[in-house]
Amino acid sequence: MGSGLFTRWTLTASLALALSGCAAAPRLPAPEARLNTAMPAGFTGEVRFAFESAESFRLHSARTLGRIKTAAGNAPINILALSGGGAGGAFGAGALVGWSRSGQRPVFNLVTGVSVGALIAPLAFLGPDWDPVLTKALAGESSEHLLQRHLIGAFFSTSVYRGQPLVDLVDQFVTDELVAAVAREYANGRMLFIETTDLDKGEPVIWNMGEIAAHGGKEARLLFRNVLVASASIPVVFPPVMIEVQEGEQRYEEMHVDGATTVPLFLAPEVAALVTQNAPQLGAVNVYVLVNGQLGRFPSTTKRTTSEILSVAFNTNLTHSIRAALGLAYNFAQRYGMEFQLTEIPNSYAFEGPLDFDPKHMRRLFDFAANCAESGQLWKTLDRTYRDAMTSRAPKPSQIPECPVTATANAAAP
Numbered sequence: 241m242g243s244g245l246f247t248r249w250t251l252t253a254s255l256a257l258a259l260s261g262c263a264a265a266p267r268l269p270a271p272e273a274r275l276n277t278a279m280p281a282g283f284t285g286e287v288r289f290a291f292e293s294a295e296s297f298r299l300h301s302a303r304t305l306g307r308i309k310t311a312a313g314n315a316p317i318n319i320l321a322l323s324g325g326g327a328g329g330a331f332g333a334g335a336l337v338g339w340s341r342s343g344q345r346p347v348f349n350l351v352t353g354v355s356v357g358a359l360i361a362p363l364a365f366l367g368p369d370w371d372p373v374l375t376k377a378l379a380g381e382s383s384e385h386l387l388q389r390h391l392i393g394a395f396f397s398t399s400v401y402r403g404q405p406l407v408d409l410v411d412q413f414v415t416d417e418l419v420a421a422v423a424r425e426y427a428n429g430r431m432l433f434i435e436t437t438d439l440d441k442g443e444p445v446i447w448n449m450g451e452i453a454a455h456g457g458k459e460a461r462l463l464f465r466n467v468l469v470a471s472a473s474i475p476v477v478f479p480p481v482m483i484e485v486q487e488g489e490q491r492y493e494e495m496h497v498d499g500a501t502t503v504p505l506f507l508a509p510e511v512a513a514l515v516t517q518n519a520p521q522l523g524a525v526n527v528y529v530l531v532n533g534q535l536g537r538f539p540s541t542t543k544r545t546t547s548e549i550l551s552v553a554f555n556t557n558l559t560h561s562i563r564a565a566l567g568l569a570y571n572f573a574q575r576y577g578m579e580f581q582l583t584e585i586p587n588s589y590a591f592e593g594p595l596d597f598d599p600k601h602m603r604r605l606f607d608f609a610a611n612c613a614e615s616g617q618l619w620k621t622l623d624r625t626y627r628d629a630m631t632s633r634a635p636k637p638s639q640i641p642e643c644p645v646t647a648t649a650n651a652a653a654p
Contacts, residue, residue, distance in 0.1 A: 267482060268493035270440035278487035278494075282459050289446045290438070304431060305576075308349045309523070311429020316524040318346040319578070320364055321507050321569060323562060324355025324500030325532030326474070326594025327602055331585050332360050332532045333378035334606035338613030340368035346526070352433045352506055354499035356532055358471035359410065362449065365432045366421050373413050380602030382409050406478055407469055414465040419453045422464075426450025435499035435506060436470040439480060444502040470496035477595070504562045505529065507569045527573045528619065531584035534591055535563060536629035558594075563626075570622050581619040585609075587628060589641040612643035620644055 271278045279285055289300050308317060322332055339345035345368060353361025356378075363374040376382060386405050422432060432449040447467045452460055463483075470481035473496075480495045507527065537559055542549060566582065573580040585591050589608065592601060612618050 267495075268484070268491060270494055271485065271487060271492045278485040278490075278492055280463055280483060281486045281491075283452070283455060283463070286451045287448050287455075287463075289448070290441075290443060304350075307429055308431060312349055314523070316346075316526060317349045319350045319507065319525065319527045320348045320352070320361075321505050321527070321529045322351070322353040322357030322360050322364065323505035323529070323531045323533065323565075324357055324498065324594075326356055327383070327596045328532035328534075328585060328591065328594055328605070329356030329360055329378050330380060330602040330605040331609045332357065332530045333374050334609030335530060335583060335613045335618055336360070336364050337371045337375060337606075338610030338615075339618070340371050341610070341614040342616060344616070348430070350431045350433070352435070353471070354435045354503060354505050355472050355474070357505065357530070358434045358468050358499060360532075361432060361434060362418060362422060362468070363413065365425065365430070366418070370418075373418075375606070377409065377413050378602070379606040380597075380599035382412065383597040383602055384599045386597050401477055402479075406472060407465075410465050410468050410472075414461065414468065416461060419461050419464055420456075422450055423453035423456065423460075426454055433506075434467050434471050435503055436467060436481075436496040437499055437501040439475070439495040439497050439501075442502075444499060444506075445496070446506075467496075471499040474498045474594075475501060500558070500561070503565060504558070505531070505565045505569065507572045525573075525576060525578040527569070527578045527580045529566065529569055529580070529582035531562060531566075531582060533558070533562065533594065534585045534587060534589075534629075535559060535566075535625060536587045538587075563629075566622065566625075580622060582622060582625055583618045583620065583644050584625060586642060586644045608641060612645075615643070617643035617645040 277285065280287065325331070336345070347367065348365060351361050351365040353359070353364075360374065360378060363370045363377070386401075386409065426432070426449075430450070434447045434449055435444050436447065437443070438445050449464060449467070452464050452467070454460075455463075466481050466483060470483070473479065473481055475497045480497045482493045483496055485492050485494055507529075537556065570580055572578075585605070589605070591605070592598075596602075609618075
């Protein structure tokens with residue numbers, strides 16, 4: 241993940257932080273109370289869920305799982321969780337498209353997304369008919385101009401890169417047709433959750449995108465789009481998204497950023513470990529976790545420079561955050577008796593990091609994942625994934641990358 245591009249970004253970000261006191265854009269105040277009922281104007285309390293208490297989570301979890309079970313009937317329940325990872329989203333998009341080609345991709349009863357996983361999630365939720373849109377959005381075609389610098393203006397703004405290209409990218413596929421399609425599936429009992437980070441509170445917020453879509457009209461499309469943009473807006477890299485909320489007659493603004501700032505992926509909120517009662521019996525449940533990155537880092541000599549130390553520290557934190565989130569997701573799945581499978585960009589693949597939005601590199605990663613998925617070499621267990629990550633070695637320049645399952649088999653060979 242420590243590519244030259246990422247290293248240059250960390251240096252620029254450090255300078256921007258040093259000069260951050262030079263200017264501050266005006267904004268409405270955030271809600272002062274930690275527990276409040278402020279909601280986006282015109283929407284009800286069902287459109288999002290914030291961490292309040294163990295009891296509130298138990299009730300929310302029971303309602304959500306109960307709704308899914310009722311809609312699924314006696315059929316198996318399929319859940320897809322999509323992680324953050326920036327340009328690594330090309331892997332997740334390719335995996336889904338290749339899975340469709342194999343004829344084995346299930347209908348998902350619940351889809352969750354964080355960061356770039358949030359951009360993939362609505363299209364994954366709507367199924368293979370939306371694969372052409374998913375390909376256009378995340379296979380590299382739309383990424384070439386995503387990173388547009390403010391240049392010197394970065395020192396007087398909230399980010400190194402302009403936010404409009406990301407907004408334009410999301411606007412391409414968050415159409416009235418897509419929002420209406422999400423609303424129809426929500427009416428059938430299927431659920432789509434996206435996570436952002438409320439920077440004012442320092443807490444994750446989970447948005448019920450089906451409920452937002454069901455609201456209808458321009459308000460629904462705008463909030464739907466803004467939540468996706470916010471979830472993908474890496475702090476300092478892209479500007480935060482200000483979401484206006486209302487409590488009674490009082491108006492506020494909340495500052496939302498990349499969901500991976502707090503939780504890089506989720507099946508349920510981090511307090512899932514506290515769930516001990518009021519949980520419905522779900523029957524057969526299949527959980528698929530798609531990690532848009534790598535869980536292993538290769539040992540290398542860290543240079544004694546500010547930018548290098550900051551870059552390595554960031555990547556280390558991200559790697560361990562994803563590992564921790566996987567542990568929580570796995571424990572949640574085990575508690576409910578769910579079958580758990582995951583995939584990631586294998587260590588044999590020379591991935592250049594989350595900010596490598598070069599269209600050729602993203603297309604290569606997309607095609608690699610699509611071919612692995614189509615050939616049935618994508619999914620593996622958590623234990624095998626952790627063992628592979630712990631024994632990872634840097635790929636040789638001439639090495640042909642192996643699909644996750646093939647790489648696992650080779651690693652297990654004597």
